[in-house]
Amino acid sequence: MPLVDEIERVRGLATPPNEEATKFQLVLPILRELGWDAFDQSRVTPEYPVGTKKSGKVDLALMAPRRGPVALIEVKTADARLDDHVDQVLGYAFNEGVDICVLTTGWEWWLYLPREKGRPQERRFAELSLKRDSSDQLVDDFSTYLGYTALLEHKSERHARQVLAARLDSERLESELPRVWGSMLSSPPHELIELLEGRVFNSVRLRPSREQVADFLRAQTGSVVEAGLAAMPSTPRQSGGQPQPSTKGPKKKKAAVPPTTLRLWGRHYPVERWVDVFVFVAEALYELHADRFPDAVGSPAGRRSYVETTQYSLRAPRRVADSGYWLECHASASDLKRRAARLLALFGYDQTDMELIFE
Structure with missing residues (x-):
């Protein structure tokens, strides 16, 4: 069964009553479609011994041939507080040297890079929700981070590191912007005073003194920062909490077959996957028109094409070949298809140059 169909089937189930039921009803079926057969202990080992003295056990270990575990998965009940179990699973995963570890209630999946530095929340690179996320996005994320081949070839870890670095950089910028802006208001630089002075003159044909402008800016230190932050679009951030589970099955979302x-x-x-279509079209265009790429994606039309020169503001960044351009790949199937068509149009191609075949 295709992964997208399995996700849709799982969505329709009632909440399992305990950890064992959660493992068999929600977790293992998804892993099976990712290439991890629970009946093959060379791939999936249940109750895997962990810890410095091998005195602990983790629910599932995803195994690489002749290498040992590459990922550990700890399963909890739907009403469990995952925050209470993070330190333990991270400790086990670090000692075992695995690439990725997962803490899940079956509905919510928290994914970590256990060997990264920092607090637990600074090592969590993804939160997947079977209740909230689209099926297309779940297929892409599960395949990228927990797919059999992706884990064995360390592609999962490499992509997770990129995502985590982008998120941490984005959070740092969010915290620094108010501080820098507040500093500029409390001690207004020459450029800011001149800018406001010129704007006032252009508006009312009266020129305030530098002292008037500086005093005004200093008076806005609190209110302007608060108003400015309220007006700023927020960068998607990971939540530290969990939604309360429902005993009812989640509403089904119709998924587009890739x-x-x-x-x-x-x-x-x-x-x-649908994201492969968007990425392939972008890379093909870059290979043919590398010299035209800056002008095309920098045009007014190009700024709506979800191509950026930095990955930090993107939720699911993918690099265009070896270029300095990044794609925002967090989108539905229809949006990814539209983005691919829009890129073609930017370089003068017709939509009929691209056709998707379903078999």
């Missing part, structure tokens, strides 16, 4: 082949300019290329 194509199997992308036909671009008459040639056929295999794809597995």
Whole structure:
């Protein structure tokens, strides 16, 4: 069964009554579609001994042939507070040297890089929710971070590090902006005074003195910062809490089945996910038109194409080949398809140059 169909099936289940039921009803079916067969202990080992003296056990260990575990998964009941169990699973995962560890209630999945430095919340790179996230996004995230081949080839860890670094940088910028702005208001720099002085003159044809402008800015230190932050669009951040589980099954969301082949300019290329379509089109255009890329994506139309020169403001960044451009890949199937078509149009191609084939 395709992963997207399994996710839809799991969404319709009632909340399991205990950890064992959660593991068998919600967790293992998803892992199976990711290439982890629970009946093959060379791939999935239950009750894996962990800890410095191997006195503890973790619910599931995802195993690499001849290498040992590459990921650990601890399963809790739907009403459990995951925060209460983070330190333990991170400690086990660090001692075992795995790439990724997961703490889950079956509905909520918290994913960590156990070998990273910092507090637990600074090592959590993703939160997946079967109740809130779209099926398309879940397929992409599960495949990227917990897919059999992705974990064995360390692709999961590399992508997780990129996502985590971008999130931490974004949070640092969010905390620094108010501080820098407050500093500029309390001790107004020459450039800011001149800017406001000129704007006032252009508006009322009266020029305030530098002292008037500086005094005004200093008086706004508290109120302007608060108003400015309230007006700023917030960068998506991870929540520290958990929604209360419901005993009712979640509402079903219709998922778009991904194509199997992308036909671009008459040639056929295999794809597995909707995000592959968007990324492949962007990389193909960059390979053909690297010299035109800055002008195209920097145009008014290009600024709506979800291509950035930095990954820090993106929730699911993917780099365009070896360029300095990044794609925002956190989107529904229809949005990813539209973004690919929009990129083609920016470089003068017709939408008919791209065809998606479903088999």
